[in-house]
Amino acid sequence: MTTRPQEAIRLVLQISEREHGERLDKLIASRVTGMSRSFVQQMMKQGEILVNGEPCKPAQRVRYGDRLEVYLPPVAPPSDLEPEYLPIPVIYEDDDIIVFDKPPGIVTHPAPGHEHGTLVNALKAIRPDLQVQPSHRPGIVHRLDKDTSGLLVVAKTEPARLALLEQWHSRSVVKKYTALVHGVVEPDSGTIDAPISRDPRERTKMAVVPWGRPAITHFRVIERFRCATLLDVTIETGRTHQIRVHCAFIGHSVVGDQQYGGDRPFCVPVPRQFLHARYLRFTLPSTGQTIELETPLPYDLRHVLEAIRQCEREGVPCSNRA
Template sequence: MNARQHDAIRLVLEISEREHGERLDKLIASRVTGMSRSFVQQLMKQGAILVNGQPCKPAQRVRFGDRLEVYLPPVEPPSDLEPEYLPIPVIYEDDEIIVFDKPPGIVTHPAPGHEHGTLVNALKAIRPDLQVQPSHRPGIVHRLDKDTSGLLVVAKTEPARLALLEQWQSRSVVKRYTTLVHGVVEPDSGTIDAPISRDPRERTKMAVVAWGRPAITHFRVLERFQCATLLDVTIETGRTHQIRVHCAFIGHPVVGDQQYGGNRPFCVPVPRQFLHARYLRFRHPTTGRVIELETPLPWDLRVVLERLRTLERERVPCQARG
């Protein structure tokens, strides 16, 4: 079936100034989640991708202001995901989207080593008729790490997924996190602008490297302790492990982060990495109205803060806290 038939999904992309000169197939694969370069090239052969209304080739270089049209095939039937009822609160839902307040310890979608107990398995249980691409992670627009809690948006229709993806790709979504980091962060606010890619020495980790993809993190100090700082963090980009990598890069790893903070001791028990996706602002994919959502810090992280504040009031030195 030709992807440009009447039942195809049409996605329109505008080329930004920073994307000028990039190779076309590579650009589209990076802009649209779940699309490989080989699949992009296949669509081009079918005439399902146009640049300014004209057929194109994979190696073609895009120009600032170019208008791309991508015609995606109809939605495939969902895969045989096992439905599982999990305690994941839904804080907003309508006909197009559903927003979860993901607890820690839950992976966003199935992956090797995490075939069950994911948010997608829970989604399959509560919304069994959902038919959104890609079939193995239906409606997933963005992800949160397993031990990061907070707001996560899922699309319930394919047009909604594509519209939300475009917002995430264009960086128009406002994403704010609360995190506790080791050490005393001196400036009251700042920006970390450092590219991130796969760590060349440890492929399971990410790292700041010169050849990485652009990554920008803004932070503001909320509260300082003798041995830690509570930060409000806003990310412009959404690179894998971005906040954790950037905080470690400036010498203030996230408290409880075993991967990027090592076994660095802390003065009170910490159940997991202290990172919570507390705030989202985006436009509804159908109506265009602004949706603004916020979720409070979970109880396990609140306990950590209360213990820290108690030690501060009692003026117990850091080195005596064990």
């Protein structure tokens, strides 16, 4: 019989209808950030994962309504991440979470080629005593691309991180973005429902592929120009590069996105991809209260819009009219 340390954290997961039939170790690794399949399998051997109160095996298939119990080990002390003071505004903080308004050009957490200057390095500088998993990216429950600005939530405690992860997985979090895309988007609103996975021809990119994971993006037109359209975008899922991939898929790549839009010319200079995470609505882990947070477009993107409107008024030819 397994003897668990008192500090072990108990995580309870309920299997949804769309998860019915998935392999158990793969499912847990996908739902709990920072857990690899090999680590999940090791936990199963040690009796730290139960299905409906019973021991389980990695290849076991889950059923709709199954109740999983995962007993996570005590939080490890912080890793040797280097603290760095960076100009990243904090727009909300309580005992459980901290919400940043991430500027463009900053990576969320360290990765090969980006060992320094990340949001996690900044977090280590301003909150050095945090002990939350995973130790190499403490408290991170979602990410923003390097050149995407906007709201990013970080957990300050391990129970808060697990509660937030469950909200993100269950799609109960409302996530809205502002995006400027090439060409004139004709419908006033629409939905892109197309699965996304790693691009089989170029592994550094994502792509819409039949075998991909479900990905759903809703959009609404805010303003149309002769060569571009300003969109309000809401995502149900949170796949890597989802908005950028979906917009390119329908022929309206995000302005300034060189990875998915190529070197597509534009009528005014654009400093980076025009994508801003402007709004979040979720539940605070300890109180259950719903919180809504919003941040306006940063100066660099407002400047782009002002320049486009000036071109429209002056009748400057559009170099990439769709």
